[in-house]
Amino acid sequence: xxxxxxxxxxxxxxxxxxxxxxxxxxxxxxxxxxxxxxxxxxxxxxxxxxxxxxxxxxxxxxxxxxxxxxxxxxxxxxxxxxxxxxxxxxxxxxxxxxxxxxxxxxxxxxxxxxxxxxxxxxxxxxxxxxxxxxxxxxxxxxxxxxxxxxxxxxxxxxxxxxxxxxxxxxxxxxxxxxxxxxxxxxxxxxxxxxxxxxxxxxxxxxxxxxxxxxxxxxxxxxxxxxxxxxxxxxxxxxxxxxxxxxxxxxxxxxxxxxxxxxxxxxxxxxxxxxxxxxxxxxxxxxxxxxxxxxxxxxxxxxxxxxxxxxxxxxxxxxxxxxxxxxxxxxxxxxxxxxxxxxxxxxxxxxxxxxxxxxxxxxxxxxxxxxxxxxxxxxxxxxxxxxxxxxxxxx
Numbered sequence: 062x063x064x065x066x067x068x069x070x071x072x073x074x075x076x077x078x079x080x081x082x083x084x085x086x087x088x089x090x091x092x093x094x095x096x097x098x099x100x101x102x103x104x105x106x107x108x109x110x111x112x113x114x115x116x117x118x119x120x121x122x123x124x125x126x127x128x129x130x131x132x133x134x135x136x137x138x139x140x141x142x143x144x145x146x147x148x149x150x151x152x153x154x155x156x157x158x159x160x161x162x163x164x165x166x167x168x169x170x171x172x173x174x175x176x177x178x179x180x181x182x183x184x185x186x187x188x189x190x191x192x193x194x195x196x197x198x199x200x201x202x203x204x205x206x207x208x209x210x211x212x213x214x215x216x217x218x219x220x221x222x223x224x225x226x227x228x229x230x231x232x233x234x235x236x237x238x239x240x241x242x243x244x245x246x247x248x249x250x251x252x253x254x255x256x257x258x259x260x261x262x263x264x265x266x267x268x269x270x271x272x273x274x275x276x277x278x279x280x281x282x283x284x285x286x287x288x289x290x291x292x293x294x295x296x297x298x299x300x301x302x303x304x305x306x307x308x309x310x311x312x313x314x315x316x317x318x319x320x321x322x323x324x325x326x327x328x329x330x331x332x333x334x335x336x337x338x339x340x341x342x343x344x345x346x347x348x349x350x351x352x353x354x355x356x357x358x359x360x361x362x363x364x365x366x367x368x369x370x371x372x373x374x375x376x377x378x379x380x381x382x383x384x385x386x387x388x389x390x391x392x393x394x395x396x397x398x399x400x401x402x403x404x405x406x407x408x409x410x411x412x413x414x415x416x417x418x419x420x421x422x423x424x425x426x427x428x429x430x431x432x433x434x435x436x437x438x439x440x441x442x443x444x445x446x447x448x449x450x451x452x453x454x455x
Contacts, residue, residue, distance in 0.1 A: 072189075072193075073189065073428060073429065074093055074094060074095070074189070074428065077093040077094070077426055077427075077428065078091075078093065078094050080420075080426065081093065081426045084424060084426075086424040088424055088445075089424035089425070089426065090423075090424060090425045090426065090437065090438075090442055090445065090446065091426050091434075091437050092425065092426060092427040092433040092434050092437040092438070092446075093426050093427055093428055093434065093437075094434065094437075095241070095405060095406070095434055096304075096309060096434075096436070097304060097307065097372060097405065097436045098436050098437055099375075099439075100375075100439040100440070101439075102439075104307065104309070105307065106307060107306060107307045107365060107368050107369075108364050108365075108368055109355045109361045109362070109364045109365035109368065110306060110307060110308060110351055110355070110365075112361060112364070113350075113351040113354040113355050113358075113361060114351060116354065117347075117350060117351065117354065121350075126343045127343065127346050128343070129156070129334040129337045129338055129342070129343060129344075130155065130156040130157060130330065130333055130334050130337065130344075131156060131157025131315075131343075131344045131346065131349055132157070132346060132349055132350065132353060134353045134357070135157055135315070135349040135350070135352060135353040136155040136156075136157070136315065137150075137353075138352065138353040138356035138357055139155070139300060139302075139315045139317075139352070139353075139356075140153055140155060140317065141356070142273070142279070142283075142356060143270065143273065143283055143286060143287075143298065143300055143317070144283070144286070144287055144290055144298075144317075145280075145283065145287065147287035147288075147290050147291040148290045148291055148319050151323045151326060152319060152320055152321065152322065152323070152325075152326055153317055153318070153319055153320075153326065154317070154318040154320070154326050154327075154329035154330035154332075154333055155315055155316065155317045155318070155330075155333070156315065156316055156330075156333035156334065156336075156337055156344070157313075157314070157315055157344040157345075157346075157349050158299075158314040158315060158316055158337070158344055159312040159314065159341060159344060159345055160301060160303060160312040160313060160314045161269070161271045161299060161300065161301025161302075161303060161314040162190060162301075162314070163312065163314050163316075163340075163341075163344070164299035164300060164301065164314040164315055164316040165190075165191065165194065165269060165299045166194055166340070167299075167316045167333065167336050167337070167340070168267055168297045168299050168316055169181070169194060169195060169198060169200060170198075170336050170340070171297065171316075171318065171329075171332055171333070171336060172200075172232055172265075172267070172297070173198065173200060174332065174336075176230055178201075179200065179201070179230065179231065179232055180201045180202070180203050180228070180231045180232070181195060181200055181201070181202050181203070181231070181232045181233075181234055181267075182202075182203045182204075182205050182223075182224060182227065182231060182232065182233045182234065182264075183195070183202050183203070183204060183205070183234050184204075184205060184207035184208075184220075184234070184235075184236065184240070185204040185205060185206055185207055185208070186207070186208060186242055186243065186408070186430065187207075187234070187236075187241070187242075188236075188241045188242065188269070191234060191269070203223075203226070203231075204223070205219075205220055205223035205224055205233075206219030206220050206222070206223050207219075207220055207240070207243070207245075208240075208243045208245055208408065209245075210408075210410045211410075212398065213245065213396075213397075213398025213399070213401070213402070213407075213408075213410065214245050214398060214401070215245050215246070215247050215251070217247065217251050217254075220255075221254065221255075221258065224255070224258055224262075224264075225258075227258070227259075227262040227264040228262070228263075228264070229262065229263030229264070230263065230264070230265070231262070231264045231265070232264065232265045232266070232267050233255075233259060233264055233265070233266050233267065234267050234269065235255070235266055235267070235268050235269070235289070236268075236269055236270075236271075237268045237269065237270035237271075237272075237273070237282070237283070237285055237286045237298075238270065238272055238273065238275075238276045238277075238282040238283075238285065238286075238403065238404065239271075239272035239275050239276045239282070239403050239404025239405065239406070240404070240406075241271070241272075241404070241405075241406050242406050242408055242428065242430065242432035243402070243406065243407070243408045243432075244399075244402030244403060244404055244405075244406045244407040244408065244435075245398070245401075245402055245408075246276065246402075246403055247285070249284065249285065249288070252285045252288055252289070253288065256288060256289055256292050256293065259293060260292070260293060260294075265293070265295060265296060265297070266289050266293060266296045266297075267296065267297040267298075267299070268285075268286050268289060268296065268297070268298045268299070269299050270282075270283075270286055270298060270299065270300045270301070271299075271300070271301040271303070271304060272301075272304050272305070272404045272405065273300070273305055274304075274305040274369045274370075274373060275304060275305065275372070275373055275376065275403070275404045275405060276373070276403035276404050277403060278370070278373065279305075279366065279369070286298060290319045293319075294320075294321050295318070295319055295320050295321060295325070296318075296319045297316065297317070297318055297319075298316070298317040298318075298319070299314065299315075299316050299317075300314060300315045300316075300317070301313075301314045302314065302315075302348060302349075302352050304405070305369055306348070306351070306352055306355070306365070308348045308351065308352075311345065311347055311348030311351070312345050312348065313345065313348030313349050313351075313352060315349075316333060318330075318332075318333065372436075375436075376404075376405065376435050376436055379435050379436075379438050379439070379440070379443060380399050380400045380402065380407070380435055381400045382440065382443045383396070383399055383400075383435075383438070383443050383446065383447060384396055384397050384398075384399040384400040385400075386443055386444055386447035387399070387447045387450060387451070390447055390448060390451045391451050396409070396450075404435075405434050405435055405436050406432055406433065406434060406435065407432070407433055407435060408430060408431055408432050408433075409427075409431040409432075409433060409450070409455070410431060411431040411450070411453075411455040412431075412455075413429045413430070413431075415453045415454065415455045416428075416429055416430075416431050417429075418453045419449055419450070419453055422449075422452075422453070423445075423449040423452070423453075425445075425446060425449055433446075
């Protein structure tokens, strides 16, 4: 039977990771994989996580199952972190998931259950796994313009024109902050215009919020999501704790479903539990337990918030340094948008041939569309990258 299986296309990011590992050059630079790294190239365990783990080791007395939707304390803590009373608690259903990817997948499953003929509008570009999962599930996707490669900003006019084709019951996938892969974000005026259009068309927003705290801070990064949730009849919010808590391997995420009233919330909650049961039964608890411990303890939360701010400001500093270095070397402000982008990623607007030349000649690895992970740099490697970009004529 299994001889009938067809080879699946390789994941470009995973393939790039392997190529980087196989490269023997000592001065190679990895800007592909989307994890935060400090100046020493290490993805650190945050101080608050370490403290919470030590406390959990001392206090936990059982590893029994928690529940199909995960620990209610985790749901309450994450809802407060993301929505902060923007929506009444009784209007929010929530379930823990294996990472942000699990939340995204469960959101797509819930959407398909509600409307098998749904169309999901997806930004061009978007995180590649969005499209991969939707293709695997057989869900129709419609691309909407998002990134202006000339300015390095949002093509808002193009976006609104494409979303004008929305029909009632369609879903629009939006990045809550720190757009992946471009780093370009809408401002609040533009978010409001999108909300008004969604309500006018009767379309449902789905927000992927994977980087809260990595852009302009925890509260500012959550503001667009809170605006959406408080102004539309219903929406889905997929969240991840991988980046802002640094617990990538613990696979800690949550899907929230915001609805009109408590009756709708009850149905949504039962549906989320049902979907978890079908896909993986009980979600992982270790990372979720650590997150809820931190968010519910004032000292741990203060330490976590402080370290998260250090990480955010480090990335902003690297952005400003890279933009300045490129301006100095090239005599052009073409790459000035790098300092305006937010989060871990920026798309540089370099063609694939020059991206390949950066890899072959300089040992600099980035995705073929020229997306770079800012957190893969440090103050010593920024000048090396800038010089290489100028050398290849980008």
